[in-house]
Amino acid sequence: xxSASGLPASAGVGFKPQHFADxxxxxxxxxxxxxxxxxxxxxxxxxxxxxxxxxxxxxxxVHGVGLSIGGAAALDAEHLSxxxxxxxxxxxxxxxxxxxxxxxxxxxxxxxxxxxxxEQTLARIVEHIDRVQTTLRREMLLENPSTYLAFVESxxxxxxxxxxxxxxxxxxxxxxxNNVFVSAKNHGTDPSSYLAxxxxxxxxxxxxxxxxxxxxxxxxxxxxxxxxSPVADPVWALYESVIARTGPLATLIEWxxxxxxxxQLASEARAANAILxxxxxxxAA
Amino acid sequence: MTAASxxxxxxxxxxxLDADRAVxxxxxxxxxxxxxxxxxxxxxxxxxxxxxxxxxxxxxxEKIVGEEFFAAMARVYxxxxxxxxxxxxxxxxGFPGFIARFEPAAELPYLADVAxxxxxxxxxxxxxxxxxxxPAHWNGLDPxxxxxxxxxxxxxxxxxxxxxxxxxIWEMNAGGIEPASIEDCEAENALIVRPxxxxxxxxxxxGGAAFLHALAMGASLGxxxxxxxxxxxxxxxxxxxxxLIGAGLATALHCTTAHKDIAx
Numbered sequence: 001x002x003s004a005s006g007l008p009a010s011a012g013v014g015f016k017p018q019h020f021a022d023x024x025x026x027x028x029x030x031x032x033x034x035x036x037x038x039x040x041x042x043x044x045x046x047x048x049x050x051x052x053x054x055x056x057x058x059x060x061x062v063h064g065v066g067l068s069i070g071g072a073a074a075l076d077a078e079h080l081s082x083x084x085x086x087x088x089x090x091x092x093x094x095x096x097x098x099x100x101x102x103x104x105x106x107x108x109x110x111x112x113x114x115x116x117x118x119e120q121t122l123a124r125i126v127e128h129i130d131r132v133q134t135t136l137r138r139e140m141l142l143e144n145p146s147t148y149l150a151f152v153e154s155x156x157x158x159x160x161x162x163x164x165x166x167x168x169x170x171x172x173x174x175x176x177x178n179n180v181f182v183s184a185k186n187h188g189t190d191p192s193s194y195l196a197x198x199x200x201x202x203x204x205x206x207x208x209x210x211x212x213x214x215x216x217x218x219x220x221x222x223x224x225x226x227x228x229s230p231v232a233d234p235v236w237a238l239y240e241s242v243i244a245r246t247g248p249l250a251t252l253i254e255w256x257x258x259x260x261x262x263x264q265l266a267s268e269a270r271a272a273n274a275i276l277x278x279x280x281x282x283x284a285a
Numbered sequence: 286m287t288a289a290s291x292x293x294x295x296x297x298x299x300x301x302l303d304a305d306r307a308v309x310x311x312x313x314x315x316x317x318x319x320x321x322x323x324x325x326x327x328x329x330x331x332x333x334x335x336x337x338x339x340x341x342x343x344x345x346x347e348k349i350v351g352e353e354f355f356a357a358m359a360r361v362y363x364x365x366x367x368x369x370x371x372x373x374x375x376x377x378x379g380f381p382g383f384i385a386r387f388e389p390a391a392e393l394p395y396l397a398d399v400a401x402x403x404x405x406x407x408x409x410x411x412x413x414x415x416x417x418x419x420p421a422h423w424n425g426l427d428p429x430x431x432x433x434x435x436x437x438x439x440x441x442x443x444x445x446x447x448x449x450x451x452x453x454i455w456e457m458n459a460g461g462i463e464p465a466s467i468e469d470c471e472a473e474n475a476l477i478v479r480p481x482x483x484x485x486x487x488x489x490x491x492g493g494a495a496f497l498h499a500l501a502m503g504a505s506l507g508x509x510x511x512x513x514x515x516x517x518x519x520x521x522x523x524x525x526x527x528x529l530i531g532a533g534l535a536t537a538l539h540c541t542t543a544h545k546d547i548a549x
Binding site: 038039041042043044045046047048049065066067068071072076079082101102103104105106107108109110111113114116148149150151152153186187188216217218220222224 | 293294295297298301302310311312313314315316317320321322323324326327330331334335338367368369370371372373374409410411412413414440441479482
């Protein structure tokens with residue numbers, strides 16, 4: 001089943017080269033793969049050979065981690081042009097990026113850093129997304145962040161901020177349910193209320209991943225978006241509640257650190273497929 | 286200035302790489318006005334993520350100096366020379382030079398060259414693809430025209446000249462062969478190339494670096510042999526030609542006198 005997003009409404013995985021033989025060899029419980037754009041910006045070699053082979057067999061989602069859309073500075077024209085080259089070459093079903101910044105001055109920090117939500121940052125981000133969509137000649141999806149702290153000057157709730165960005169720029173949204181859970185716990189709020197306020201009609205892809213539990217200086221929960229473990233049970237429950245509202249949507253399992261052997265990742269994908277199937281059946285009934 | 290101005294981002298960004306700086310005034314949390322540990326998560330993510338990127342690119346360096354020393358050295362590099370581009374496959378380019386200047390590693394003078402070899406491997410891995418000529422292609426060439434023939438070298442091909450046995454040291458620390466004490470401490474020049482899927486590291490024969498360098502600059506085989514022999518009297522043309530042909534280093538041949546072009 002091909003959803004409106006262009007990605008099939010089934011589970012997908014963040015591609016890791018060590019899983020290439022498994023993914024390309026057999027019948028796997030995935031409808032798409034997602035890659036980090038910045039890992040495919042060399043001229044050739046095994047990365048491109050693998051990506052081309054995957055693209056033949058699966059729908060492809062390209063996920064950027066270095067555009068710094070949430071930064072104050074203008075977007076890096078050179079990097080945007082590299083993204084365009086990549087999208088032109090592989091024609092992915094989806095391109096997505098983050099509500100975050102990662103570069104400042106001439107330094108790239110290689111992390112998804114947070115920003116205050118104000119009228120000023122909102123206008124800047126809408127400008128940046130316009131530029132991305134105009135350059136790539138495609139709709140992009142913007143992903144909600146996981147955050148560990150807040151900003152004194154924020155005046156707009158995150159859900160409203162994302163809704164307004166999507167409305168003004170025409171971009172779609174990528175809903176990371178693990179990020180919703182992590183951020184809510186970190187800010188002492190309720191993830192279900194966040195999801196109730198989320199502009200769900202704009203969501204065209206879901207991300208799921210594992211997190212790690214720590215505590216802050218005061219002993220309050222501090223969840224880290226570590227992508228190094230299975231999806232947590234409360235995150236599965238939230239996901240099921242989202243899919244019950246949206247119907248089946250392309251759902252990515254992200255596992256970037258301490259990457260397990262393929263069977264464990266495949267079993268996470270099957271768990272997502274089971275929830276997608278239940279939602280599809282409930283709708284058909 | 287509001288929190289969204291570059292000045293705000295300056296404070297946040299500068300504090301990321303400098304643990305002595307205070308947590309920016311602009312950030313807060315529901316549990317504490319100054320969320321030290323929460324801000325430290327970002328500091329840690331940035332440093333650990335970049336150190337990890339270096340670990341992946343320099344496994345032999347890590348093996349030589351040990352995990353702890355490597356992490357400490359990489360951390361100093363990250364803080365002082367953070368990446369200037371979101372393409373992290375280029376981030377290691379400054380690491381060999383940094384290692385050469387890094388005082389605590391001074392007793393391992395060959396370390397920077399091993400790092401250069403690892404950089405060359407990364408570059409070869411990501412280099413443009415091209416089909417190498419096989420020995421049968423070379424058979425199409427009239428031996429009399431050989432000296433006037435120019436070769437296009439594979440785009441992944443790189444030459445590393447070293448005063449140290451750089452290939453042997455690298456092999457001993459990249460899992461190829463068991464580490465042992467090196468009795469014969471002779472200089473080695475390395476060839477790094479990816480004719481197909483896998484990156485290969487070879488020891489160049491005498492004069493091989495000069496020979497390939499001349500070919501890369503557009504010299505004919507005859508001219509390249511002359512300049513290699515001038516630099517290294519022990520230069521053996523037959524051995525070097527055998528390497529050029531057998532290792533698939535050329536992707537095209539062009540002979541003006543015989544009006545002949547050979548491509549795969």
